[in-house]
Amino acid sequence: MGGPRFEPVRTVRAYERIVEQIEEAIESGALGPGARLASERELMVQFSVSRSTVREALRVLQSRGLVRSRPGDPNGAEVLPFSPAALHKSMTTLARVAELSLSELVQFRMVLDAAALLLAARLRTEEQLEEMAAAVERMKEADRDTFSDADVAFHDVVARASGNKLIQVCTDVVRSVVVGLIAGKIAAAPDEEALMRRSIAHHEEVLAAVRAGDGPLAARLFRRSVYDYYAGYVPEEERIALQALLE
Amino acid sequence: MGGPRFEPVRTVRAYERIVEQIEEAIESGALGPGARLASERELMVQFSVSRSTVREALRVLQSRGLVRSRPGDPNGAEVLPFSPAALHKSMTTLARVAELSLSELVQFRMVLDAAALLLAARLRTEEQLEEMAAAVERMKEADRDTFSDADVAFHDVVARASGNKLIQVCTDVVRSVVVGLIAGKIAAAPDEEALMRRSIAHHEEVLAAVRAGDGPLAARLFRRSVYDYYAGYVPEEERIALQALLE
DNA sequence: CGTAGCCTACTGGTCCGACCAGTGCACTAG
DNA sequence: CTAGTGCACTGGTCGGACCAGTAGGCTACG
Structure with missing residues (x-):
């Protein structure tokens, strides 16, 4: 005992090394969006591996949303x-x-969007x-299908503004x-018409608060709005737990 | 014009179908943690594809953190x-x-952990x-290396309690x-000793607020604590942007 | 001379068969 | 009965093959 300290060796697969290298090149910016990797047959020469190994590496990179392969390209x-597709998939x-x-x-959404409003107000x-005002206007004129699109647009602007x-x-x-x-549970939806009217009113209040620069108020109003909108879908x-965020 | 409405066909690769099927089995609970997939050579029979295709599917599932392969198993x-490894990777x-x-x-952390405190207080x-108290005690007795471990432990309990x-x-x-x-930028670290003392004091205040059930206070104190701790690392x-969350 | 259409040289997707280095278990030799 | 060995698997990698696409050059026609 007391000899040289050896570290356990971690066997690392060939395709993982390839993933690491290409990933590094992309994340460091050496390969920007739109850049092209060499063809699989050329990569197998560059990395000195077989095509199967190259392909397994590309599959991993593809599942992480970093690259895309098209046959015939x-x-x-x-x-x-x-x-954010990969993030979306994970979540x-x-x-x-x-x-x-x-x-x-819903709780998570209340927290995040409220934070966005807090920052956006400033x-x-x-x-x-x-843009926000335009989105609210579109909500007023929207039918059931386009309503949520306008809703999304509103919050998207807010998030950007944060x-x-x-x-x-x-x-x-x-x-x-x-x-x-x-x-998946749209069948259980309560009276949508009333929900929409209420949601619009809430959005106008939130917008006013953002315009006035009152972040905390906007956040508070928004949480209430989300609660009202989703409470019907949530088991009693x-x-x-949602009310705990309303204060 | 006016003929039958055709939808564009999306060519879907064989390995994607395999990924979907296995993914569905796992997410639906049909295959719980610890369960074993058949061997690659058997899967290629079940799916009527070659081993390469099976392997590409497994690579994708593995990169999503759903399965693990070990040679010789x-x-x-x-x-x-x-x-959360996949989520971590994406982020x-x-x-x-x-x-x-x-x-x-840091802003994101302020938002999320503050929300956790808000809920945990209730x-x-x-x-x-x-557990939280024990973690704070460990922070007091910790040196530079174990300090952040105890810090992590504290916030982990809070997150669980949310x-x-x-x-x-x-x-x-x-x-x-x-x-x-x-x-990566530890070189730029300011006086760590003082930071640690201050962080401990803040944690004690936060803990007291959680104990008292005052979520908003705990959240406010925490944001201040994070700000104090990280401000030194952040360009002036x-x-x-961080101060906007202190209010 | 210009252009429409074909043709070829690529691409990625899939398949097959093979070999190697590990692992776990059954079987055997002590 | 146990210690040790070998076998039958596993996944990792390789090389070659074929197919269905695509893009762009080339040819033949107007």
Whole structure:
């Protein structure tokens, strides 16, 4: 004992090394969006591996949303601009295997969008205010199908105005996961017409608060709005958890 | 014109179909954690595809953190319990390619952990309060290396006490991404000793607020604590964005 | 001379068969 | 009965093959 300290060696697969290298090139910016990787047959020469190994690496990169392959493309795989698709996928998986309840997701949305409003109330530009107002107008004239589009547009502007890209992406992801979950239980929807009218009124109040620069008020109003909108979908015993965020 | 409406056909690759099927089995619970998939050679019979195709599907599932393969394992791939590893990976990628600033990440942490505190102040059990207290005690006796472990432990209990698994996972992910980013610029660290003392004092105040059931106070104190701790790492022009959350 | 259409040289998707280095278990030799 | 060995599997990697696409050059026709 007391000899040289050996470290356990971690056998690392060939395809993982390839993933690491290409990933590094993309994340460091050496390969920007739109750039092309060499063809699989050329990559197998560059990496000195077989095509199977190259392909397994590309599959991983593709599942992470970093590249895309198209058959017949004379160039190799294309480097994609970042998209929250992978984040969305992970969160959807989380929602299913961890059995996330709707109330947990709605809670999360209340937290994130409220934070976005808090920041947006301070940092929004005049132009963004106009965009928000336009979105609310569209909500008024919308029917059942286009209503949520306008709703999304409103909150998208808010998220952008927050100046925090992470908040922007996450609000987007969470919102779509919630919508996906709601879609499954649309049958249980209460009176939609009344919900829409109420939601519009709330949005106008929120917009006014943002315009006035009162972030805390906007956040508070928004949480109330979300609660009102989703409470009908949430089992009664879970509503208490949502109310905890209303204060 | 006016003929039957045709929909564009999306060519779907064989390995994607396999991914879908296995994914569905896992997410629906038909295959729980610890369950074993058949061996690759058997799967290629079941799906009527070649082993390459099976392997590409498994690579994708593996990169999503759903299964793990080990060479020599007499059973097939193992179904893993959900881990936020995939979520973590996606967010790290986002941080790099979207060039997330440290302040954006810290901001996100302020928002999420504050929300966790807000909920925990209402829902925490006596036992969890004791865990939090124990973590703070460990912070007092810790040196530079173990300090952040105790810090993490404290906030982990809080996140658990919030009763929201999504918040729990996301706080964890964001925290480790922040730590990973900080580690790169540890050279720029200000006086750590003073930071630690101050952080401990703040944690005690937060704990007291949680014990008293005053969520808003706990959240406010926490945001201040995070700000004090990280402000030194953040470029001056970005601090304003953080201060917006202090109110 | 210009252009419409074909043709070829690529691409990725899939399949097959093979070999290697591990692992676990049954079987055997002590 | 136990210790040790070998076998029958596993996944990882390789090489070659074929197919269905695509893009762009080339040819033949107007």
